[in-house]
Amino acid sequence: MHSSRLKDWAPFSFLIACAISTLLLLSSSSCSSTTRSVVVPPQVEGAHYVGNQKCEDCHAEITRQFPGSVHSRFFKEDESYHGVSGCESCHGAGSKHIQAGGGKNVFIHNPGKDPQPCLECHQEKHAEFSLPQHHPVLEGQMNCVDCHDPHGRDIFKQPGGLGLARQDQQCAQCHREQTRSFVFVHEGMQDGCTTCHQPHGSIHDKMLTQRDSNLCLRCHSQMQFDPSQVLVGKVDHSAFLSMGTCWTAGCHTAVHGSMVNPRLLY
Ligand code: HEC
Ligand code: HEC
Ligand code: HEC
Ligand code: HEC
Ligand code: HEC
Ligand code: HEC
Ligand code: HEC
Numbered sequence: 085m086h087s088s089r090l091k092d093w094a095p096f097s098f099l100i101a102c103a104i105s106t107l108l109l110l111s112s113s114s115c116s117s118t119t120r121s122v123v124v125p126p127q128v129e130g131a132h133y134v135g136n137q138k139c140e141d142c143h144a145e146i147t148r149q150f151p152g153s154v155h156s157r158f159f160k161e162d163e164s165y166h167g168v169s170g171c172e173s174c175h176g177a178g179s180k181h182i183q184a185g186g187g188k189n190v191f192i193h194n195p196g197k198d199p200q201p202c203l204e205c206h207q208e209k210h211a212e213f214s215l216p217q218h219h220p221v222l223e224g225q226m227n228c229v230d231c232h233d234p235h236g237r238d239i240f241k242q243p244g245g246l247g248l249a250r251q252d253q254q255c256a257q258c259h260r261e262q263t264r265s266f267v268f269v270h271e272g273m274q275d276g277c278t279t280c281h282q283p284h285g286s287i288h289d290k291m292l293t294q295r296d297s298n299l300c301l302r303c304h305s306q307m308q309f310d311p312s313q314v315l316v317g318k319v320d321h322s323a324f325l326s327m328g329t330c331w332t333a334g335c336h337t338a339v340h341g342s343m344v345n346p347r348l349l350y
Pocket of ligand 4: 199202206209219221226227228231232251278283284
């Protein structure tokens, strides 16, 4: 756990380091050129960074919970960090917002309406949302915050709601058909929707993680004694597998669960 976290951090540490040095560079010389690969916090014309503490006066609740968020791990109350990991890394420099007494659309960015600030740091997500099958985020029909909580301790958590795996609660808001309770539950659903679906986008139909029966055989493959035979659930599937995928061949169309059929036929 610990070492994999460190691994995850590595590319970001580099990004953050780049961003910090660029910011320092920009403040010391006005004619330096920036490259597109450098993280640029949302710009607010004429405003400067003030730090998280200044936001607390009017947004106490959010400022109190934010230190628990993954996004505040890098934060220090030190000027060079304000724009790269504080509130202002997503919302833009806050001085003019505060001078004006705050307010909606008053010298401040809200990435709940436009995900661009998120994409500055998570550039690879732009590519994922551009894949042939994707959630319509870049089209403006939904947003990162439909599934992610930007301020809280758990970036996946949805307040309220019980029963489903925490990530799946987000999906349930919009996909009731797949998340309702079934008489014949598919145990393959236990580890969550992302066992089979890419949440952002995929090259495969229905945003699946794999396009063919390997999606299912990953969990359902059995010891083969005769290599020409594919056994699934003690039934010889060798002939079936050439008829299409497990779900399109008309055999297990109710992959998410069934009200009537234990074999998830329909
Ligand atoms: C990782 C990016 C990110 C960081 C860092 C961040 N916010 Fe936000 N903030 C958002 C997003 C996204 C929304 C839109 C939430 C929504 O629409 O549900 C938002 C919304 C808000 C709002 C509008 C009220 C609301 O809940 O919709 C306020 C106020 C706010 N943030 C203050 C802060 C403060 C103060 C901090 C630092 C303590 C902070 N934010 C840090 C992304 C961020
Ligand atoms: C003097 C009080 C005050 C301070 C200080 C303040 N804000 Fe606000 N802010 C407001 C008010 C009032 C609103 C409008 C009501 C709301 O959305 O909560 C607002 C709204 C916002 C919104 C939503 C904007 C929108 O268009 O939806 C964000 C984001 C935000 N503030 C971020 C910040 C950040 C980041 C800081 C610190 C740098 C900060 N605010 C400091 C008063 C303040
Ligand atoms: C200033 C750069 C920056 C911005 C802006 C930013 N992020 Fe992040 N994000 C990070 C860093 C750094 C991490 C930490 C990576 C880690 O801990 O593995 C992270 C982690 C995450 C994670 C993964 C958390 C986990 O536990 O695996 C999600 C989800 C995420 N960000 C979503 C968002 C969303 C949504 C927005 C916009 C509201 C956003 N980010 C804006 C830098 C940023
Ligand atoms: C439909 C819901 C949904 C939307 C919309 C969404 N995400 Fe995610 N995101 C997820 C889920 C679920 C995971 C966990 C993936 C996993 O565990 O395999 C995730 C994981 C992540 C991660 C960490 C793991 C990774 O894949 O790198 C980041 C960073 C992230 N999302 C950023 C974003 C940003 C930025 C946006 C908006 C531009 C966004 N997400 C929109 C559901 C969503
Ligand atoms: C805010 C609403 C919303 C949330 C939350 C949401 N989705 Fe979606 N989902 C959509 C929309 C809108 C589409 C596109 C539907 C279309 O184009 O017909 C979609 C499409 C899909 C598709 C492809 C459907 C098809 O017929 O091609 C899958 C699979 C999917 N979502 C899974 C998920 C998963 C898994 C989650 C949770 C990680 C999730 N969704 C969260 C709104 C949402
Ligand atoms: C994450 C692992 C996993 C994945 C992926 C998975 N399943 Fe399952 N599935 C299970 C488990 C566990 C059971 C219950 C034990 C058993 O019957 O093997 C099960 C049960 C079933 C059953 C009921 C078997 C019976 O006789 O009661 C069917 C049918 C089924 N799965 C079809 C599929 C199909 C089709 C796919 C691909 C779309 C799939 N599964 C993907 C884990 C998985
Ligand atoms: C065991 C693998 C598996 C899991 C887990 C899974 N799905 Fe699916 N899902 C599929 C397959 C396969 C299809 C394609 C079905 C088809 O084309 O008939 C699909 C299709 C969909 C669709 C498109 C509409 C439809 O029913 O064809 C949506 C939306 C969807 N899934 C949402 C979800 C959500 C939300 C979750 C989590 C609660 C989830 N899925 C978990 C395998 C899975």
